[in-house]
Amino acid sequence: MADLSINMCGIKSPNPFWLASGPPANCGEQVMRAFDIGWGGAVWKTLGTPVVNVSSRLAAVKYSGNAIMGLNNIELITDRPLETNFKEIYEVKKRYPNHAVVVSLMVETKDEWKEIVNRSIDAGADGLELNFGCPHGMCERGMGSSVGQEPKVLTELTSWVMDFSSVPVLVKLTPNVGDILVPGEAAVQGGADGLSLINTIKSIIGIDLDTLSLKPSVGKNSTNGGYCGPAVKPIALHMVAALARDKNINIPISGIGGISTWQDAAEFLALGSTSVQVCTAVMHNGYRIVEDMIDGLSNYLDDMGMKSVNNLIGKAVPGFIDWGDLDLNYKVIAKIDADTCIGCQLCYIACLDGAHQCIHTNQGPCSAYHGKSDHGMNPRVDIKQPILHSHDSNAITSIPFVDEDECIGCNLCHLVCPVPGCLTMKEIPNAAGKESWNDRIAKKTLL
């Protein structure tokens, strides 16, 4: 079994799975139960000057009947007394010395930062996480994402904390910026030991169409919240990867954003995260999900022949290149396996209306492009009568087929096919060799 233990800028953890700062890491009893079930670390619900919260606070996007594809919250930082939190942190660290307890912090003035950093360290924090990311409520008070969006302020506040802290400090970034490298590099300048991202995305989750009031409802009103959950994972992966491949950033990253499974976690690790943080998935299904995360990741590492989770970290980053360096001569085309095709024709309609009109129905009338293959280079303005294909009476007649000359290999049909392995993309051997857009620019042979 592969070694899952990590050391993130000095914060040691038996595995890379941490609870993100949020409701699942709100109090000591919760964190200890989570550790018992298998979580390697927890980032405590953000401490600061105590606040008052509203009711209700959460709303979600359902997709095709699945609850919580995306979650939106308007909850603020901890609304429990600081003293209560510190007592619990102390108890947790005393009982779980080998687990990582990172304390998330958010205050305003330099004096406040000094005091809260010291009290956290006194309570036994293994590390600190500076919440420069929260995009709702706290930012209106000049904290959270309003710091993360101002690189100079971010650098300055980080450097204050670095002066006060004797334990590793992570800066948690907001995704609500134009370019994630700007706050990332600002944190490095401030001396941060590590980065964690993404915090939630500023959002309005939706409205109740019966009352036309926003969700989550606080009486008749609501406010913009922070969006997270499985839907935000691709955004988070990009930001993590962008920082991981940035030459100016050489500090470890704790990846956050829509992680629900070991596969999600493995992707974050492969794109440069050292630890991963989970919140929404736990809110949805409880701490117990970590059992499969540990088990699945461990099996995966074994299958990949990796002895330690550290071998996976950053492995996919070199594959992330600029568009201009992609090989223009690489080509795949769609293949439909008639034996496993169930005849739903989702590939046909997707290609016809949403792509390049190169999948045809066996059983007419077929409206796909029937002219000479030109990949749409010549004008197409006539709506032609659909062509009735003759079909083999022995076959299931609703199985579509691909015009391989016309197929441009976009992948859409592959994505919509409901049967695993039925519609695949096959690589077409290329004798011409690799050539990128940037190569063409250099050779001045653009088109």
Next chain:
Amino acid sequence: MTPELQQQFQLSKTRLESDFPESKPLFSESEALIEANRCLFCYDAPCTKACPADIDISSFIKKIKTGNIRGAATTIFSSNMMGISTSQVCPVEELCAGACVFLEYNQSPINIGRLQRYAVEKALQMEKSSGRKLFPSHKNRSQKVALIGAGPASLACASYLALEGIHPIIFEKNNLPGGLNLTGIAPYKFKSEAALSEINWLLDHGIELKTGVEIGRDIHIKSLIEEYDAVFIGSGLGRDKFLNIPGKSGTNVWGATALIKKIKNEVDFNLSRSFNSAVIIGGGNTAIDIARELAMLNIAEVNILYRRTEDVMRGYAHEISGARKHGVRLIENITPSEIMLENGKVSGLRAEHSVTGESINYNCDMVIFAIGQEKQASHFSEYLKYDDSGCILVDDKTCQTDHPKIYAGGDSINGGKEVVNAAADGRKAAFAMLKSWDIQPNLDSKKKGSYHG
């Protein structure tokens, strides 16, 4: 609807039918959403191709998914005005669901019938509570259409006409409308109250109903053809057929549809106290229906005797397996030769094994013939053409007969099929009539589900 009719629509609770549980109850909202979300939303979906009424099934299921229940119901009704009864009565296993792509994928097909039931019943509840009709009424036009028989074919035809402002008048010889939808559907599938409430809803769109009026007896056909702009024949089939064997007139020898009608509609009718063993002769779905009903009514022994073998019988596989779960037995290769009577009452049945020729006696105290129904005695023979089996010949696409003003649909043209076939015929005929009068239907058959009210 007239108050007298409303009075008639009140069915007594002391009917045997009331005791049957529903085999496919209404989905809850969450059940419907879970099932709807399984649907792949196929393009050119095989379920729709398998639907005799051409309902755009994947579209209405998509609308259930998005919470557009009125839209889902409109999609259904615009293709099949009998959407309420067919959602429960249709043999979906043989039609839409039997064509579901999931069967190619070793998964259970989408439960289309129950989703349809959910959509139409919910939409009708919403119609009631909001007071906003799914299909608002239209300006009245001058045309009048006479429809003969108030079964599914005529009801469907009349509904589509009424939605376009045509005045349809249905003549029904019985006291209650509905035809086999009221009297002939197995009570675990669809009950008479539900049939009447569906009819009630349909009539409210502007259909006039005259019950107790028999064409050819009370109204002359010639005057009907002269007075009306078109005539639709939806008179269905006649009495049950009987084998011409000794003992067929004995007490406790029944025709299947007649007995089903008694179970469904007759007040204080009772069977289980007097009978222990029933023999059903036939191999179609009506034979299976009555067998299952009798078994569910606690008749100890219920045997279907079929002259050939199960693999060639007309009854559906899912029906016979459903009946077997209630203890019904199917006995193959049996040809009845005599019903034995004691004091005029059934005491047994003598039969011959059609392969071995062996003579077999069955003890039973009731015999039911389920070998089909007679054709209706026709008063139209001078106007229409019939095929060899006595079905009225019509044009496939329009349901128009040889006489340009006369259309026909349902069992009278197909010899006995499903409710959905009758409903589809009624729709075809209605749209053909409209076309013959150059009326562009509000309910555009090309854009299914869109109703330009």
